[in-house]
Amino acid sequence: MINIIVYFTGMGLSIFWGTGFTKAEVSIHYPLVRPQQQKWSFSGPFGVYDRAQLQRGLKVYTEICATCHSLKFVAFHNLRALNYDEQEIKSFSNQFAIKDGPNEEGNIFTRPANPTDHFPAPFANDIQAAFANNGAIPSDLSLIARARAVPRPFPNCLTDILKNYTTAGADYIHALLTGYETTLSLEQKISAGKWYNPFFISGESIAMAPPLYDGRIVYDDGSPQTRDQYARDIAAFLTWTADPHMETRKKYGLRVIIFLTLYTGLIFFVKRRIWADYDKGHRS
Amino acid sequence: MHMLSPLQTFTIEGLYSLFRGDREVNWKDEDSIQDQFLSSVDGQAMSKQTRRDFLFLATGVASAVGVSGLVWPFIDQLRPDDDERAVESTITVDISSIEKGMTFTVKWRGKPVMIRNQTTEEIEESRATPLKALKDHYARNANLPADTPATSLARSAGKGRENWIILINICTHLGCIPHVCAGSYNGWFCSCHGSSYDTVGRIRSGPASRNMAIPPYQFISEKVISIR
Amino acid sequence: MIKEKGTYRPKTRCSRFLNHRLPFPRLIHDSIIKYYVPKNLNYFYTFGCILILMLTSQILTGIVMAMHYVPDVGSAFESREHFMRSGRYGWLFGPWHAVGSSFFFIAVYIHLARSLYYGSHKSPREIVWILGVFIYLTMMATAFIGHVLAWSMISAAEVSIAAGLFRAMPLVGSWLYETLLGGYSIGQPTLNRFYVVHSLLPFVLVFLIVLHIWAVHMVGQNNPTGLDVQSERETIPFVPYAAIKYVFTISIFLIFFAWFLFYMPDYMSHADHHIQADIFRTPQHVVPEWYFLPFYTMLRAITFDVGPLESTLFGVMVLTGSLLILLFVPWLDRSQVRSARFRPLYRICYWLFIVDVIFLGWLGSQSVNDVDVIWSQIGTAFYFIFFLIIMPYLPRFEKNWLPASIEEVIHQKK
Numbered sequence: 001m002i003n004i005i006v007y008f009t010g011m012g013l014s015i016f017w018g019t020g021f022t023k024a025e026v027s028i029h030y031p032l033v034r035p036q037q038q039k040w041s042f043s044g045p046f047g048v049y050d051r052a053q054l055q056r057g058l059k060v061y062t063e064i065c066a067t068c069h070s071l072k073f074v075a076f077h078n079l080r081a082l083n084y085d086e087q088e089i090k091s092f093s094n095q096f097a098i099k100d101g102p103n104e105e106g107n108i109f110t111r112p113a114n115p116t117d118h119f120p121a122p123f124a125n126d127i128q129a130a131f132a133n134n135g136a137i138p139s140d141l142s143l144i145a146r147a148r149a150v151p152r153p154f155p156n157c158l159t160d161i162l163k164n165y166t167t168a169g170a171d172y173i174h175a176l177l178t179g180y181e182t183t184l185s186l187e188q189k190i191s192a193g194k195w196y197n198p199f200f201i202s203g204e205s206i207a208m209a210p211p212l213y214d215g216r217i218v219y220d221d222g223s224p225q226t227r228d229q230y231a232r233d234i235a236a237f238l239t240w241t242a243d244p245h246m247e248t249r250k251k252y253g254l255r256v257i258i259f260l261t262l263y264t265g266l267i268f269f270v271k272r273r274i275w276a277d278y279d280k281g282h283r284s
Numbered sequence: 285m286h287m288l289s290p291l292q293t294f295t296i297e298g299l300y301s302l303f304r305g306d307r308e309v310n311w312k313d314e315d316s317i318q319d320q321f322l323s324s325v326d327g328q329a330m331s332k333q334t335r336r337d338f339l340f341l342a343t344g345v346a347s348a349v350g351v352s353g354l355v356w357p358f359i360d361q362l363r364p365d366d367d368e369r370a371v372e373s374t375i376t377v378d379i380s381s382i383e384k385g386m387t388f389t390v391k392w393r394g395k396p397v398m399i400r401n402q403t404t405e406e407i408e409e410s411r412a413t414p415l416k417a418l419k420d421h422y423a424r425n426a427n428l429p430a431d432t433p434a435t436s437l438a439r440s441a442g443k444g445r446e447n448w449i450i451l452i453n454i455c456t457h458l459g460c461i462p463h464v465c466a467g468s469y470n471g472w473f474c475s476c477h478g479s480s481y482d483t484v485g486r487i488r489s490g491p492a493s494r495n496m497a498i499p500p501y502q503f504i505s506e507k508v509i510s511i512r
Numbered sequence: 513m514i515k516e517k518g519t520y521r522p523k524t525r526c527s528r529f530l531n532h533r534l535p536f537p538r539l540i541h542d543s544i545i546k547y548y549v550p551k552n553l554n555y556f557y558t559f560g561c562i563l564i565l566m567l568t569s570q571i572l573t574g575i576v577m578a579m580h581y582v583p584d585v586g587s588a589f590e591s592r593e594h595f596m597r598s599g600r601y602g603w604l605f606g607p608w609h610a611v612g613s614s615f616f617f618i619a620v621y622i623h624l625a626r627s628l629y630y631g632s633h634k635s636p637r638e639i640v641w642i643l644g645v646f647i648y649l650t651m652m653a654t655a656f657i658g659h660v661l662a663w664s665m666i667s668a669a670e671v672s673i674a675a676g677l678f679r680a681m682p683l684v685g686s687w688l689y690e691t692l693l694g695g696y697s698i699g700q701p702t703l704n705r706f707y708v709v710h711s712l713l714p715f716v717l718v719f720l721i722v723l724h725i726w727a728v729h730m731v732g733q734n735n736p737t738g739l740d741v742q743s744e745r746e747t748i749p750f751v752p753y754a755a756i757k758y759v760f761t762i763s764i765f766l767i768f769f770a771w772f773l774f775y776m777p778d779y780m781s782h783a784d785h786h787i788q789a790d791i792f793r794t795p796q797h798v799v800p801e802w803y804f805l806p807f808y809t810m811l812r813a814i815t816f817d818v819g820p821l822e823s824t825l826f827g828v829m830v831l832t833g834s835l836l837i838l839l840f841v842p843w844l845d846r847s848q849v850r851s852a853r854f855r856p857l858y859r860i861c862y863w864l865f866i867v868d869v870i871f872l873g874w875l876g877s878q879s880v881n882d883v884d885v886i887w888s889q890i891g892t893a894f895y896f897i898f899f900l901i902i903m904p905y906l907p908r909f910e911k912n913w914l915p916a917s918i919e920e921v922i923h924q925k926k
Contacts, residue, residue, distance in 0.1 A: 253774025
């Protein structure tokens with residue numbers, strides 16, 4: 001019986017794979033090149049964020065990305081998780097201007113941000129953002145690391161469950177930011193105001209100019225000031241903004257799974273003990 | 285046959301007696317599980333019993349731990365979240381435009397704080413009130429020690445600034461907002477249940493039993509205060 | 513002294529007091545504690561209880577989510593994010609509710625597959641099966657609407673597509689479309705009514721499940737041999753024997769659930785679910801949640817017109833038909849033998865059917881241009897062939913051999 005099923009399924013699958021992918025037009029999938037899997041401090045079930053890396057990533061965001069990209073779901077006081085103290089956060093937040101009001105005269109005014117505020121948006125609205133950026137609206141970056149996971153083909157889509165591959169977003173961001181100079185054999189026409197990037201998820205060219213180059217910002221902790229390092233740090237930072245409670249979640253996960261494993265063992269023995277009477281008695 | 289109520293079943297003792305074989309089982313017409321079990325084992329009955337009880341006890345305790353661990357987040361999620369707790373608390377107020385006899389309200393930590401500039405007559409009257417006439421003898425001023433008596437000076441902004449009364453405008457009875465310049469003492473009157481406060485915010489009549497609270501504040505200049 | 517009905521004898525004064533006035537203790541006793549089930553039930557029969565557990569989990573976490581959710585198009589996405597970032601245990605409840613719905617469907621599919629295999633849809637369990645199909649349809653509606661409430665890019669696209677299904681109907685299509693959406697396109701009215709319906713449907717589910725369990729208790733549980741229970745010697749009381757097996761399976765099921773919830777919460781959903789809805793943009797790949805994929809494939813497979821029926825309408829009919837056909841299964845299956853254990857030919861077709869459903873699901877996850885549509889059409893055709901041709905006509909070619917009783921089967925095993 002098993003033989004028959006295997007026979008039919010095998011025959012079906014071989015016909016399928018032999019002929020199934022023939023279609024008149026070539027179907028193009030973006031990104032043209034899949035991001036390479038990188039090693040991150042937060043990979044795997046026991047991964048944790050590297051606070052120093054997150055702080056560098058914050059610097060990259062503030063000095064490079066914040067000109068165009070908002071980070072609306074992150075409040076300044078959330079930066080406590082990066083091991084900054086209250087005073088540092090207060091002075092950091094004061095750099096940013098927030099529109100507030102109405103005041104006692106009924107007018108809208110600008111004031112320096114305080115820790116309870118969220119990161120302000122660089123543009124007043126989407127239309128202004130598009131106008132300033134050749135029609136492309138820079139995405140909000142709070143959740144970008146979770147919103148850009150490139151699906152992996154078989155067999156990775158199944159083995160990823162066992163290997164706990166959750167850093168697809170960080171890999172994508174790193175690949176995108178360092179991928180501007182890679183060329184492929186495909187000849188693509190790039191329109192004005194766009195840059196060729198095969199790692200981009202929505203097309204072959206992206207409206208964002210290459211934002212990173214060696215030495216662009218100064219790191220205080222002596223880390224290499226290379227484009228690759230900047231890309232890694234901002235990818236880690238954006239993973240944190242997308243998933244600030246990852247470490248807590250993994251910690252609880254470990255406790256729950258250990259508890260459940262021990263509990264399953266206990267129940268197994270209880271079950272055997274209860275059924276032992278049944279098994280023993282049923283001899284007739 | 286000895287039957288159990290569901291209530292007992294769900295207690296650990298219930299689990300015990302349940303598994304101890306007081307149940308009726310149909311696959312064997314006469315013997316209960318317990319009888320069968322004991323008849324098949326001889327001298328080892330005692331230790332087997334203890335081992336079995338320990339297993340069931342351990343499982344019962346583990347189940348209780350698991351369930352309570354599961355229930356806790358459901359209760360805790362009702363509590364205020366991070367953003368509520370991080371609310372900015374210090375405000376500064378310019379009081380130069382508040383003239384004698386006038387009041388001004390600001391919001392501080394989600395509560396109304398009223399700043400009142402007393403007239404000379406009101407100051408005289410509050411100074412003249414003996415402590416014995418008050419319901420609550422304590423100043424309830426966060427800037428002074430807790431046992432300070434509720435003199436007019438202790439309720440005000442201090443020497444030289446006795447005209448300034450700054451208090452949290454919430455009735456100490458059940459939390460309504462009293463109306464200013466109302467009531468028999470021309471201080472505050474709470475229309476919910478009729479509590480009357482005098483011009484420095486001390487409770488005089490009605491069901492409330494405490495003077496209105498004074499928040500921590502300081503004068504950072506002659507005409508500007510900061511409420512922390 | 514009031515004579516007690518049945519075999520329940522209350523032990524304590526408290527239970528006697530309650531039982532005389534509202535026989536709830538007797539109900540619990542007769543339907544759970546002293547309920548007799550066939551003693552040869554295997555572990556696949558524990559998925560019914562797992563489903564009750566998942567329903568409870570979804571209702572409780574759903575209540576928590578509803579406490580923090582704002583059903584306004586501007587704030588819906590943000591309110592959920594805010595709860596997950598700043599709320600107490602928000603990081604736990606958000607993924608719990610989402611991953612929980614996936615695992616609810618995993619359990620339902622295993623439960624469905626088990627009952628198809630062992631013939632639990634056949635007489636006298638037709639009503640049990642029909643109620644089960646209604647439960648499945650209600651679950652799909654609830655899950656679909658719940659996913660929309662997150663108001664992500666995928667949510668907005670999903671609603672447009674689903675409303676489009678209704679618009680494909682002749683005559684009443686446009687009217688239905690506007691009535692369901694509450695407007696000429698998706699917007700605030702749609703979100704409001706979806707929130708209400710999503711909160712109500714779980715209680716409809718509870719009602720249907722109560723009827724489903726009641727119907728099972730009326731006719732008795734099926735067992736892997738498909739044979740009727742002939743004597744009490746073939747049964748054991750639910751508590752403690754079957755109950756402890758349930759606890760064991762639940763415990764293992766929860767390990768898998770915990771793995772996804774705590775370590776891979778995004779695995780079962782789509783990346784675009786983390787982007788706020790923008791009704792002027794459609795995501796590049798519109799993919800429904802995985803549990804809808806086989807039906808999505810069947811819808812996409814119909815690319816040709818059939819007589820007066822346009823391909824869109826015919827596609828909707830095929831989709832609806834594939835779900836409604838489940839209601840007729842008790843009468844489509846003409847075999848005298850219940851369980852596939854004694855039906856070798858049917859077993860082959862059954863496993864080919866399972867492979868077909870998985871294949872249809874996989875096809876649904878691929879983009880349209882990647883795989884020739886002929887494969888979806890073959891898969892869809894086999895789905896209908898299984899129900900409309902194999903089930904009714906295969907019994908003519910089967911030779912029936914059955915053991916005499918359940919006891920004989922158990923005896924042979926020892």
